[in-house]
Amino acid sequence: MREKKACLIINSRGGQNIAKLPDITTVLAAAGWDTDIAIKEYGGHTMELANEAAEKNYELVIGFGGDGTLSQIVNGVMNAGGQHSTVGLIPGGTANVWASEIGLPTDPIKAVLALVNSEPRKVDIGHVEVESLTFPETRQNGQGQPGGNKSQKKKAKSNSKAKHHFLLMAGLGLDAAVMGHVSKPLKYRIGPLAVGLSAAKELPTQHQFPLEIHIANGSRKGEALWKGEALQVVVGNTRRYADIVEMTPNAHIDDGVLDVCVITAGDPLTTLQQVASLLLRRKPDNLTSEYFHGAHLTITVPATIDLQLDGSAVKLNDYLSKSDRKALEQVENKEQVMVNYRFDAQPSALRVAIPYTYDDALFEDSAGKKQEQHDPAQEERRQSAENTSRDKDQQDQPGVGERQESQQSSEHLDALLQNGRKVVVAGVTRVPDKKLRYIVAGSTTKRSTGEAKPVALRIDDNTTIVRRTGETAPLAVIQKLPEGGEVFVEGKLNKRGVIRAKHIVF
Template identity: 50%
Template sequence: MLIASSQSSKRKKHKRARLVINPRDGQNVTNITAMIAVLSAAGWKTDIALKEYGGQSVELATRAAEEGYDLVLGYGGDGTLNQVLNGAMNVKGCRSVLGVIPGGTANVWATEIGVPHDPLKAVLAVLESEARTIDIGYVEVQGLSLPAVDQHNQDEKLGQKSRKAKKKGAKLKALHHFLLMAGLGLDAAIMEHSSDALKHRFGPLAVGLSVVEELPALHPFPVEIRIGDSRQHGNLVWKGEALQIVIGNTRSYANLVQITPDAYLDDGMIDVCVIKPGDPLTGIEQISSLLFRHKPDHVTTEHFHGSSTVISVPASIELQLDGSPMQLKDYLNKTDRQALRKASNDQEVMVNYRFAALPRAIQIAIPSAYHGGLFSQPPAEEPHPEASQQRNGPHGHVQDHPGESAQRESPERISSLLEQGHRVTVTGVLPQPDDEHRYIIAGTVLKRNGGDSQPVAVQVIDHACILRYTGEQVAPAAFQDLHEGAAIVVVGKKSKRNVILATHVLI
């Protein structure tokens, strides 16, 4: 169902949205007024939750889901969205729809599904989105394998102690869910050593500096991969050395490479890509494949697919979820943490990570214009073609009402409207799906007492009169011809939330 479709009728109760914001040193705060105006014009009562310290976005999203907000928007990067996801998953039977307003360094998820990086256009895209139920990734640690202890006995002891810890209600700080990808190896080390302050200031360049810093320390590490729910019962499918492991729920990696090109968001599976070390020639082949094919070369990669997999790597290998570094100790119970501290060399301690797909776990806003390959099945509800024909006419072109060419306002009346109205510069236009005569226009208007501009959202309802500057009356469908930067004049009362309820619009 379209996110905005249930908002167009006055008879329906306004729905509630919670905007969880990562301020990024104030960079993301300046756009809040504009976004609130558009959401308000679309019929949403929007509350703001500003993150004040690391990890708080999880708490804010949990609270929003518990309070029954219909839409929870993460305004930040992929890390912010990951925290919003984990917060929502803390609430059993969460019914909130999650969405993203890009405001981070890479914004991989927004790019992959086609959400514009401009915050105002992103809000319009979210409102014109489908609420799709998707799979998400899950990670946990099933225990450690210590070199000085017999493996079989150690697994039994750890299993018993883990069960005791659960009975005591041990509460771990770890984030267990991911939307995009998890990584073991170089990418996690890079994220761990990338300064947030530098990322806010320099963007992807800050990550590039961390890559240069970490490359000299890059070395292969031993890996075992089993398909199944546990190390004891899974089938060993690969054993060897790797430079990097990516566990994908989606496909795009850093907006550059389709690292898990066969992943779907609705198949109940996760995909694993192992990048192996090679000689200089295979290294050149891999780089060429990444640059030109945007896919890893099969010579130095291995791919696996399953609903659940156990991956064993040394404890020295770091983990990232959706681009955010995780701390191993947060996933361990007290017994395992003590064992790891006592180990003489963490490179000899193997961590058994279990990664799994949680089928149909959460609802998320996917732009209606998205036609990528992340879904194996079409949306449950498709928009009716009649609605498009009502707006655009039988051949898909914007049409005025028949006979409207005879309806013309006098030049004096047009001059009066021009003098009364707000001069709006258009940013974007959103049709309301349940009513062919209702539109929302996002833009900016010059303040009457100065030269500064401020954001506004124009709400065009059934009885608004739409006119050309030459005086002809036209149908509301003419708004679809408006492009970014177009100048219109809107007559109507402006609310405290910067929403103009239009009585007349000149285009």
């Protein structure tokens, strides 16, 4: 992407991500991005920061964290209208499902290089709200004894402070119960194992629950799609689930519909088959799974069933007004209260940063979406031809001049190898919209202290690339620099760690 005014919002994860910040900001500076930094300080703060950044018309709002951080940023940007800011991600969480979906490296340095070499794409966003609550009502007969039951439906009032949007998927049932009981400090220390410990604790307490799915018709329920007992419901806008299975394998992020997978209740044998299918085939077993899709859906479950959005548990009370919460608290058996959730697909509601290298698997219609990229191999051939022509011209010069030029090149090469700044390569990217321009991320050692410092090289048509044999090389060979390789650079280093490279020896 071209130069941007960006806001980088960081989930520090106990300081783990803060340590990687200098490497990230150096690359963003090399790309010419004007980046402001904000750090999450408390629960819900990320959504507030993203909302503020979007309202200030930052062109790019970047999250440095996991899918939970991304979810907060998506909601913050959507609450501001979602039309002015592009959402980007540098993975720094536990599962990093969105990063896996779009082929974004999980290494922060490689991820920020991929972010620089990305384009904004419009995607659908899922939206959820509590449409109504259905309460049981006990009538008393003349003797003061229960005389029968009937239900009372109460329209819920939306809470604007709650998370209503999801980029990946929503879940009702076991997954939400598990995620709601994961210890964050433990997750920061041991990663996915913390989720496994929560699952081991919650599994014995979970049971099947009544479920109804209808096509939403305005403010009323429409055609019934399914009714029965279920263990889990997944409403997918994308495909990957917990980064290990595809619960909604046919989902596209630009088709204007949501895909639903219902894991139905069964006996111990079918449950075992389902678990085996998820572990071995990476998708649900069809014998105990039902699939549906629609742009507008109503899903009805008991009030005791938990909800998660993009891997983060949300509380039912967050969607209710004060009077609704009070009414719910007065019910002794909350399993008898039915919650009518409304799920809607919001087509092309948000722009997200997608790497140019992504294969477009999530996009149903990718024609004309991706901007044309330069072909590095073709460019290398062109420059090689130019170098060959230049070499031929040099061969036509007098022998003495040729020897003098060769001697000067040799002296310059020796000076670069002795006095040039040695940089250890961490990664390379090509910058779109800039002809033959690359960024090399790496580190150099301060001569005075021996301390390693992150740097980023800006390479353009004015940069001369020289092999250690003294031969010049086309710019395109920069993309082939190996991770951990060393280059020697001549150029000015600024305070932000960016070197405008004049000469590079590799």
